[in-house]
Amino acid sequence: MKNPPHLIFILADDMGYGDLSCLNAESKIHTAHLDRLAAGGMRFRDAHASSAVCTPSRYSILTGRYNWRSALKEGVTHGFSGPLIEEGRLTMASLLQQHGYTTAAIGKWHLGWDWAKSGIAPTDVDYSKPITHGPCANGFDYFFGISASLDMPPYVYVENDRVTAPPDREFPGATGFAFCRRGPIAPNFRHADVLPELTRRAEAFLARQTAARPFFLYFPLPAPHTPILPAPEFQGKSGTNPYGDFCLMVDDVVGRVMAAVERAGLTENTILVFTADNGCSPKADFPGLEKLGHRPSYVFRGHKADIYEGGHRIPLLVRWPAAIRAGSACDATVCLVDWLATLADILGVRLPDNAGEDSVSLLPAFRAPQSASRMPVVHHSIDGSFSIRQGRWKLELCPGSGGWSWPRPGKECEGLPPIQLYDLTADIGERRNVQHEHPDVVAHLTGLLTRYVRDGRSTPGTPQPNTGPADWPQLAWMRR
Structure with missing residues (x-):
């Protein structure tokens, strides 16, 4: 490609679809900078993380x-965990690195x-x-950040x-x-300073481009x-609670990134993405926010960890002035697993059969959002439960939430289909389970998901092995 675009991928952690005022007109949190980003690009109104929790969704984003x-069939990794990305696997970063890009990761790794x-x-x-098998072994020229979530030790910064x-x-x-959580902490580490420090590092990186x-x-x-931990200047600013104030601090970070790109004169040919890894966490205090008329999950059921929409339907805003019409919207079902294929499409290269096995290019949606479509999308909850979505139909292969909302796995699901x-x-x-009324839809979607699992891919191509055992407990529905 003669003039390949720059790419900035901002990934919020546990931010709900309903927290953005450009996606939720009734949001009590006025996200002015994110609204401006949406006005300059495209809002995706049916976008999904591949999982309802942190680590797995990040794996899918980077690997397609x-x-x-992967080897992780449920749950998340922690601060002392070993590497999840398989050695030699193509990532967004290694693909772009192969095509002459400077690549940097600044922030929370959690892989x-x-x-x-x-x-x-x-x-x-x-x-x-030194650490090994980290970001710099997966296509990044530079890394500065933390090993996992900010509430997981060890509380240290890692550079490269x-x-x-x-x-x-x-x-x-x-x-x-x-x-x-309790754990070891470095003398230069203060939790409240981490987001500001990472933002300064990101601004400095952009200033050099x-x-x-x-x-x-x-x-x-x-x-x-x-x-x-909202900074003092954001405390009380949202009119909701500390979570709402922290969302405004995230919004400000987005504004600072946009300003840095503008100062560098790179806005026109920069793809600027804002999204989240999963839905909002109950730690935000849903009852308290509900009393104020704010719903982080918008109209969707559930929240972080769940198989329901609130677990994995996430905000996705994309601005690329050179190719995306300002103020546009896309209602096609898309997934964050799609970015590797999107980049390959933009660069005009074909992915090898053992890379991006579930990734579908978003480039057609950028160009013609009203006619965009995608093959069925697979969702996953914290306990490893599966769901598959095709058009209006969503099949969930578990009796409850598969996560943290009612009915939770175990006793709360007893007696449920x-x-x-x-x-x-x-x-x-x-709210209305119609599986008994549409056995044909259930059979069709179950068959599709079975094929996706067995083939090691959902896109056309040579079948590939899944990492780890060929069968695992959460595939019990395949044996029924």
Whole structure:
């Protein structure tokens, strides 16, 4: 490609669809900068993370492969976890790096890496030695950030493959909105300073870029995930609670990134993406926000961790003045797993059969959003439950939420049908299970998902192996 676009990918952590005023007219949080981003580009109103929780959705974003194909079949990794991305797997960063891009990741990694060990326990780390199999082994020229969520130890900064300062004491943990776990902390690490520090690093990176060489900045924020720590200038500003204030701080970060791009004179040919890794967490205090008329999950059922829409339907805004009409909207069902194929399409290259097995290019949607369509999308909850969506129909292969909302896995699901089918056109709130009325739809979608699992891919191409065992407990529906 003669003039490849720059790419900035801002990934909020646990921010709900309903938190953005450009997507929810009744939002009590006025996200002025995100509204301006939407006005300058495209709003996707039916966009999804591949999973309802952090680690798996990030795996899918970078690899173009559904998260449940990895070794992680449920849950998330933690701060001391090993690497999830398979060695040699193509990522967004390595693809762009191969085509001359400067690549940087600044923020929350949460995909594991190998710490140098000082003993046999997971927390026995030799902080004087480099990490391996981290961002710089997966296509990034530069990394600055934290190993996992901001509420997970160890509380240290890592630059490229080195800890900037080793822990020198034990952090006691915190509760409430400021929740974080007990663990080792470095002398240069203060939780409230992390988002501002990462933002300064991102601004500095952008200030060094020119039109002469394309760049990719992957900017996964640690906010508004716990610990919910809005800076003093944002406290009370939303008129809601600390979570709403923290969302405004995230909005301000987006405004600062937009300003940095404008100062560099790179706006026209920069793809600027804002999205989130999953739905909003209950840590935001849903009852308190509901009393104020604010619903982070908008009209959708559930929240972070759930198989329901509130778990994985996420905000997705894309601005690219050179190719996307300002103020446009797309109602096609899309997934964050689609970015690897999108970049390959933009660059005019074909992905190998063992890469991007579930990724479908968004470029047609950028050009003609009203006619865009995609093959069925697969969703996944924190306990590893599956769902598949095709058009109006959503089949959920579990009796409850598969996550944290009622009915939770276990006793709350006793006596419920083992599967759920919802007509989202008539029932966006997923309240009326119509699986008994449409056995043909259930059979069709179950057959499709079975093929996707067995083929190791959902896109056309040579079948590929899934990582790990060929069968696992959450595939019980395939054996019924």
